[in-house]
Amino acid sequence: MTDTLIVGGGTAGCVLAARLSENPDHTVRLLEAGRLWRAPDGFPAELLDATSLPVGADAPWLWRYPVTLSDAGVAGNIVRGKVIGGSGAVNGSYFVRATAADFEAWSRELDSSKMWSFDSVLPAYCRSERDVDFGDHPWHGRSGPIPVRRSTNPAPLSEQFATACAAVGFPAISDLNASSDADGVGAVPCNIEDSRRVSTASGYLLPALARPNLTVQEATTVVRIRFRGTRAVGVDVMRDDRTETIWADHIVLSAGAIESAALLLRSGIGNAEHLRALDILVVRPAPVGAWFTDHPEIGLEYRLDAPEQATVPLEYVLELDDIEIRPYTVAFTPGVQRLGIALMRPQSAGVLRLRSADAAIPPVIEHRYLSAEHDRTRLRGAIATAAEVLHRMSAQSRTDPMPQPPKSADAWLHANLATSQHLSGTCRMGRADDDRAVVDELCRVHGLTGLSVIDLSVVPVPLSRGPQATTVMIAENVADHLGR
Numbered sequence: 001m002t003d004t005l006i007v008g009g010g011t012a013g014c015v016l017a018a019r020l021s022e023n024p025d026h027t028v029r030l031l032e033a034g035r036l037w038r039a040p041d042g043f044p045a046e047l048l049d050a051t052s053l054p055v056g057a058d059a060p061w062l063w064r065y066p067v068t069l070s071d072a073g074v075a076g077n078i079v080r081g082k083v084i085g086g087s088g089a090v091n092g093s094y095f096v097r098a099t100a101a102d103f104e105a106w107s108r109e110l111d112s113s114k115m116w117s118f119d120s121v122l123p124a125y126c127r128s129e130r131d132v133d134f135g136d137h138p139w140h141g142r143s144g145p146i147p148v149r150r151s152t153n154p155a156p157l158s159e160q161f162a163t164a165c166a167a168v169g170f171p172a173i174s175d176l177n178a179s180s181d182a183d184g185v186g187a188v189p190c191n192i193e194d195s196r197r198v199s200t201a202s203g204y205l206l207p208a209l210a211r212p213n214l215t216v217q218e219a220t221t222v223v224r225i226r227f228r229g230t231r232a233v234g235v236d237v238m239r240d241d242r243t244e245t246i247w248a249d250h251i252v253l254s255a256g257a258i259e260s261a262a263l264l265l266r267s268g269i270g271n272a273e274h275l276r277a278l279d280i281l282v283v284r285p286a287p288v289g290a291w292f293t294d295h296p297e298i299g300l301e302y303r304l305d306a307p308e309q310a311t312v313p314l315e316y317v318l319e320l321d322d323i324e325i326r327p328y329t330v331a332f333t334p335g336v337q338r339l340g341i342a343l344m345r346p347q348s349a350g351v352l353r354l355r356s357a358d359a360a361i362p363p364v365i366e367h368r369y370l371s372a373e374h375d376r377t378r379l380r381g382a383i384a385t386a387a388e389v390l391h392r393m394s395a396q397s398r399t400d401p402m403p404q405p406p407k408s409a410d411a412w413l414h415a416n417l418a419t420s421q422h423l424s425g426t427c428r429m430g431r432a433d434d435d436r437a438v439v440d441e442l443c444r445v446h447g448l449t450g451l452s453v454i455d456l457s458v459v460p461v462p463l464s465r466g467p468q469a470t471t472v473m474i475a476e477n478v479a480d481h482l483g484r
Helices: 011-020 100-108 118-128 156-168 200-208 256-266 272-277 373-392 406-415 468-482
Strands: 002-007 028-031 062-070 075-081 129-131 146-148 184-187 214-217 221-228 231-239 242-253 296-303 316-320 323-333 336-343 351-353 364-369 417-419 451-453
Touching: 002 011, 002 231, 011 028, 011 200, 011 468, 028 242, 062 256, 062 417, 075 256, 075 417, 100 118, 118 129, 118 468, 146 200, 156 184, 156 316, 156 323, 156 373, 221 242, 221 256, 242 256, 256 351, 296 373, 316 373, 323 373, 336 373, 364 417, 373 406, 406 417
Parallel strands: 002 028, 002 242, 028 214, 062 364, 129 146, 242 451
Antiparallel strands: 062 075, 184 316, 221 231, 231 242, 296 336, 296 417, 316 323, 323 336, 351 364
16 A cells, blocks of 8 residues: 555646655555656656746647636636656746745744744745755755756846836846845746756656656546545556456645645545535535635736747736736737736635546636725726836837726726636634634644645745745645654
C-alpha cells in the first residue's frame, strides 16, 4: 500500500512528490489527469516558450470553466493547467512572493500561529528558488529547483511604462521579492531559464522520477475519495475508460483550488443540504467552496508606438498597496495593448458549488466581484492613476473614459471587468472552531483522518501578489510535517 497518495501533479503536487520521496522508506504515488513527459525537452514547444501563453481555444492541456464574475451578470471563462506542472506549466511565469502583511493576516486567522508568519515561511521560499539576480542576499535562495530572474533586456513598452511611473512620482523597487512591502514600480521575478518556462514539473518532479519509491500516473482522473468511517483510505479513479480504486495510508489533494474543492464535495464533504440534494452521501459537513477570493481586474486598452519584442507577458508592475497595475507585453487583441488594474485584497468573496455529482460536469463558480463598496472605491481610484501613467507614456486610449458619478462609474467597472485567474481559498485554513475553515494549519481536513489539502485552496486571506511562488512555498512548508 502507498504511504502517501497525491491527487494532482500541478504546482504543489510536483513539489510534494519530490520532497516526500526523498525518504527512500516512504512510498509516494502521484496521480495526474493530464499528460506527463519524462524529460524537459519532451514537453511541447508551446509549454516551454516563456514568451507566449499556451491557452488558446484548441490547447489540449487545459481545464476550462464557465464563471460568473459579478452579481450584475458579467460572465466569463477561466482555464487551469491540465498537464504535469499544472497552471505553472501554462501561465505567464510571474513568480512574486506574497507580502509580510499577507502573512500577518494569515497568522491572525490561526490565533497568531507562527507556522505561517513571514519569518517562518521565508526559508521555504528560499528553498524553492535559485535567484540568479539576488542569490547572495539572506532572503533569497541560490540552489533551489526553480530559477528566478528579472528581464535584463526589457521590451520598449515595459521601459516606457517604468519611465512613466517614475515621472508620475513612484519610486523604483529593485527586488519585488525582498522583505519590504514598499510601493513602487519594479521588474517582475520570473521562473524562466533561457527563455523557457520552468514549472515545478521540470524543476522538482522530473529529477526525482528515477526513485523506486515514487510512482507517477498520467491520464488518471480521480472521481471520489473512499472512507472507512471518518478515515480516508483510498480514491476511485478513471483511467483508460476503466474505474479502479487505489488505496493509501494518507491522501493529499493538490488538484488546485477548483478541482480539490470539487473532489471533496463529490466525496461527501461540504454543505450537507446541498450534497443531499445531489444524492451524495454526507461524510462530514464542511464549508468547502463557501468562501474564495480572486483578483478582479479592469483592462484598459491602448495603442503605443513601440517596437514589439518577444518577452515574458509581464516584465514590470506598479505596486500600490492593494492595487497592482500590469502593462502586458502580449497583445490580447492584435495591434492593441492592455493595461491591467487588479485589486489584490478585495473584500468581496466568491462561492463554488457542484452542479452535479458527475465529475465530468464543471462546478458553479461565482466570483461575486465588486459586491463590496470598498472594492469599487479602490478600483475607481486606481483607474485614475493608471490613466495618468498611460498619458505619460503618450499612449492612445482605446477604452472609453470612466464616467465620474459613482453610479455610472460602477456600471463602467462592470462593463470592463475581468479576472486575474488567481482563485484561492475554497478549502480555507483556520481553527477548528472557525465556521469558515476546512483544514488546520498543517492542511489536514478538520474532523477527518488520513486526508489533507495542500495547494492554493487553503489560503485563508487574499494575497497581495500573484500566487505561483506562494503555492510552491505552501508545499515546501508542509512537506516536512507530512513526511514525519
